[in-house]
Amino acid sequence: MLPPLIPPFRYAIVEDEVYRGAYPKKRNYRFLKRLKLKTMLSLTPDPPVPELLEFCQSQNIRNIRLEVSKVKDNVPLSYSSAIQSVQIIIDPSNLPIFIHCLDGANVTGLVVTCLRKLQMWSIPSCMSEFLRYLRGGVISSEESEFIEKFTGEIEIPSTIPHWLWGGRVTSNKHPRLKLKFLDPRVVEQSEQKKDGKNIEVDNKDDYRERVNGIIFNF
Amino acid sequence: MSSQHFIPPMVMFRIKHNYGMIEEDLYRSGQPNELNFPFLEKLGLKTVVWLASEEPNQRFLDFIDDQEIQFHNLGVISSVSTWDPITEEVVLEAFEHILNPHNYPMIIMCNLGRHRTGTIVGCLRKLQKWNLTSIFEEYRRYAGPKVRVLNEQFIELFDTDLVRVPVNRPKWL
Numbered sequence: 222m223l224p225p226l227i228p229p230f231r232y233a234i235v236e237d238e239v240y241r242g243a244y245p246k247k248r249n250y251r252f253l254k255r256l257k258l259k260t261m262l263s264l265t266p267d268p269p270v271p272e273l274l275e276f277c278q279s280q281n282i283r284n285i286r287l288e289v290s291k292v293k294d295n296v297p298l299s300y301s302s303a304i305q306s307v308q309i310i311i312d313p314s315n316l317p318i319f320i321h322c323l324d325g326a327n328v329t330g331l332v333v334t335c336l337r338k339l340q341m342w343s344i345p346s347c348m349s350e351f352l353r354y355l356r357g358g359v360i361s362s363e364e365s366e367f368i369e370k371f372t373g374e375i376e377i378p379s380t381i382p383h384w385l386w387g388g389r390v391t392s393n394k395h396p397r398l399k400l401k402f403l404d405p406r407v408v409e410q411s412e413q414k415k416d417g418k419n420i421e422v423d424n425k426d427d428y429r430e431r432v433n434g435i436i437f438n439f
Numbered sequence: 440m441s442s443q444h445f446i447p448p449m450v451m452f453r454i455k456h457n458y459g460m461i462e463e464d465l466y467r468s469g470q471p472n473e474l475n476f477p478f479l480e481k482l483g484l485k486t487v488v489w490l491a492s493e494e495p496n497q498r499f500l501d502f503i504d505d506q507e508i509q510f511h512n513l514g515v516i517s518s519v520s521t522w523d524p525i526t527e528e529v530v531l532e533a534f535e536h537i538l539n540p541h542n543y544p545m546i547i548m549c550n551l552g553r554h555r556t557g558t559i560v561g562c563l564r565k566l567q568k569w570n571l572t573s574i575f576e577e578y579r580r581y582a583g584p585k586v587r588v589l590n591e592q593f594i595e596l597f598d599t600d601l602v603r604v605p606v607n608r609p610k611w612l
């Protein structure tokens with residue numbers, strides 16, 4: 222009988238073909254092989270160990286490393302690294318992707334939170350997911366500030382994964398983030414196609430939106 | 440974006456606490472409220488497997504009806520006390536639904552999305568041949584400080600040979 226499969230510590234699936242976890246060890250390689258990864262995003266203070274790079278090479282996985290600081294008492298991730306990470310994740314040509322930091326908690330968690338913001342998750346929803354991966358169950362004030370103040374600017378590729386806005390860009394505005402469209406044609410020109418009936422429906426949506434906004438801000 | 444007041448172009452999603460993705464098109468969560476419905480709607484669910492001993496609230500039942508979702512209530516055949524782990528019978532019946540890809544996208548739910556759902560997911564990971572520590576790590580992540588050792592024991596002792604795996608099974612297995 223085969224030995225059990227050992228996923229990386231704090232392993233989880235974020236979205237279809239997007240996975241997260243702690244620094245992969247040799248015992249995790251058999252598990253990782255099955256994910257058929259195309260990209261591994263390493264958010265670490267030091268370059269990946271040779272063993273990990275060899276694994277990536279042997280499996281034809283592109284390893285992208287973004288440096289994060291070692292300091293733990295502040296937020297170790299910079300906005301520019303967070304933006305770069307999100308841009309890598311929403312590019313379908315990089316999927317399937319495995320995102321990891323040292324322990325799979327804070328740094329990876331912050332990147333996922335930024336992704337959730339882009340996916341239109343409300344801040345409390347982002348926070349409750351972030352919290353699930355932390356030791357001690359406490360979000361530091363610096364981290365929550367980081368999450369709330371994250372505004373982009375995020376470059377949106379010409380095609381996006383199906384789990385982002387249903388795979389379609391129907392608006393060039395995001396309520397919380399600045400977006401830049403690499404190909405402006407991806408934005409569906411729904412505005413121009415409106416006939417009377419559609420406008421009525423849209424107004425209803427706006428109404429629902431405002432009600433939700435009130436509940437949310439409250 | 441300018442500082443002028445604007446109406447958000449899309450719905451901000453409020454996601455149920457303890458919502459998570461188990462595998463592609465297979466999700467878990469606690470009992471949703473109406474604030475979570477716009478998000479749930481986007482998942483395009485075909486099936487809900489319900490494990491809580493209480494019935495879901497009427498608004499959620501209406502949502503299920505409205506979205507033409509198949510609803511399987513397995514909570515009624517559960518244990519003597521709500522503190523006990525769910526029974527083997529419930530897990531095996533849940534697997535009948537979970538292992539049928541025709542039922543996807545599917546969500547597994549109990550009241551808080553911690554214990555009963557967590558136990559089923561634990562058994563599912565065992566079927567996927569995960570090592571036990573990783574299974575418990577995932578269970579604890581959702582259970583938080585309310586970890587129940589008896590549920591972990593249930594997962595440990597669960598005999599995966601009892602599960603009938605169909606020929607046409609989900610691709611994660």
